[in-house]
Amino acid sequence: MNKHVNNDTYVIIPVYNEGLHIGKVIKQLKKTFHNIVCVDDGSSDDSAAAIVAAGATIVQHATNLGQGAALQTGIEYALQASNAQYFITFDADGQHRVEDAQKMLGYLKQHPVDIVLGSRFLGAAQGIPVLKRMVLRMAIVFSNITSGLKLTDAHNGLRVFNRVVAEQLKITMPDMAHASEIIHRISVRKLRYAELPVTIVYTDYSKAKGQSVLNAVNISFDLLLQKVSRK
Amino acid sequence: MMIIQLVLVIVFLYLLLKFLANPASTKMRAWKKIIGMVLVMGAIFVIIFPQTANDVAHFVGVGRGADLLLYVLTVAVILAGINLYIKSQQDNQRLVKIARKQAIMEANIRYKQL
Numbered sequence: 001m002n003k004h005v006n007n008d009t010y011v012i013i014p015v016y017n018e019g020l021h022i023g024k025v026i027k028q029l030k031k032t033f034h035n036i037v038c039v040d041d042g043s044s045d046d047s048a049a050a051i052v053a054a055g056a057t058i059v060q061h062a063t064n065l066g067q068g069a070a071l072q073t074g075i076e077y078a079l080q081a082s083n084a085q086y087f088i089t090f091d092a093d094g095q096h097r098v099e100d101a102q103k104m105l106g107y108l109k110q111h112p113v114d115i116v117l118g119s120r121f122l123g124a125a126q127g128i129p130v131l132k133r134m135v136l137r138m139a140i141v142f143s144n145i146t147s148g149l150k151l152t153d154a155h156n157g158l159r160v161f162n163r164v165v166a167e168q169l170k171i172t173m174p175d176m177a178h179a180s181e182i183i184h185r186i187s188v189r190k191l192r193y194a195e196l197p198v199t200i201v202y203t204d205y206s207k208a209k210g211q212s213v214l215n216a217v218n219i220s221f222d223l224l225l226q227k228v229s230r231k
Numbered sequence: 232m233m234i235i236q237l238v239l240v241i242v243f244l245y246l247l248l249k250f251l252a253n254p255a256s257t258k259m260r261a262w263k264k265i266i267g268m269v270l271v272m273g274a275i276f277v278i279i280f281p282q283t284a285n286d287v288a289h290f291v292g293v294g295r296g297a298d299l300l301l302y303v304l305t306v307a308v309i310l311a312g313i314n315l316y317i318k319s320q321q322d323n324q325r326l327v328k329i330a331r332k333q334a335i336m337e338a339n340i341r342y343k344q345l
Binding site for chain 2: 024039057058059060061062063065069071076077080172174
């Protein structure tokens with residue numbers, strides 16, 4: 001592995017009780033990316049040990065704050081490095097493929113865009129459950145109406161963006177609603193975005209762990225209340 | 232004066248005292264204190280002269296003073312709930328900021344970055 005490859009790129013992985021998978025995920029990423037920042041979001045299992053053993057940088061929340069908060073912590077940590085020009089958010093459970101991240105990074109570098117979002121509906125989603133597909137479809141319709149963007153996937157954890165976006169994101173929704181918040185931010189700041197097809201590997205494990213259907217309702221309420229409470 | 236009136240007046244006066252003597256209340260805005268005092272005085276007034284509640288109810292088109300009280304109470308409880316929810320969200324944001332700062336500081340020490 002060449003250590004200078006992608007030295008300007010930081011992969012940020014929010015980790016919450018992923019001790020079983022995070023080691024493998026880091027090992028696969030390490031073949032391509034040198035800078036991997038794992039934010040251990042107050043895991044109670046051996047995630048921290050697995051992260052250290054796999055050789056990634058670990059930033060630890062003292063208590064569980066939620067995936068959105070973990071992402072923001074990772075971004076702020078990586079922003080301290082002046083060589084950090086590109087940022088990749090990646091899931092800890094192994095549902096994303098490193099090739100997709102690489103492809104998205106290449107696209108960002110070659111095209112005049114600020115952020116590249118992964119979409120499982122442009123690509124081949126492997127074994128996506130029917131109910132989940134329906135919920136995600138509805139979520140994207142709602143999201144496109146409120147944001148004015150034209151996306152095909154609202155809640156995909158795989159994103160690649162440049163330093164300008166990293167400095168502007170400022171995720172405040174601690175939990176899963178951060179995905180909608182990011183889209184909202186793209187819309188308000190008029191960031192240049194693109195969507196690329198990615199393959200999501202739906203294993204039984206990630207199906208069991210993934211966002212429940214009811215969570216979509218929670219997210220909608222959070223976003224509405226956020227708009228109400230912000231004057 | 233009926234016993235119930237006496238008890239209620241004493242309870243309300245005690246609550247007012249507690250409210251104003253609370254160390255947290257020094258930070259509270261003056262208008263909030265004034266509203267609190269006006270509310271307690273209004274409550275005591277209605278306790279001593281219950282007929283006024285009926286009069287106000289009739290004036291706004293509600294049958295009985297007790298019904299009006301229930302409606303006002305319902306609205307107040309909902310407002311208090313929303314207020315509490317927003318407050319807890321703000322507190323959570325504070326917690327996130329503190330934990331984030333601590334996490335980044337710890338990592339910087341660990342990796343001697345800075």
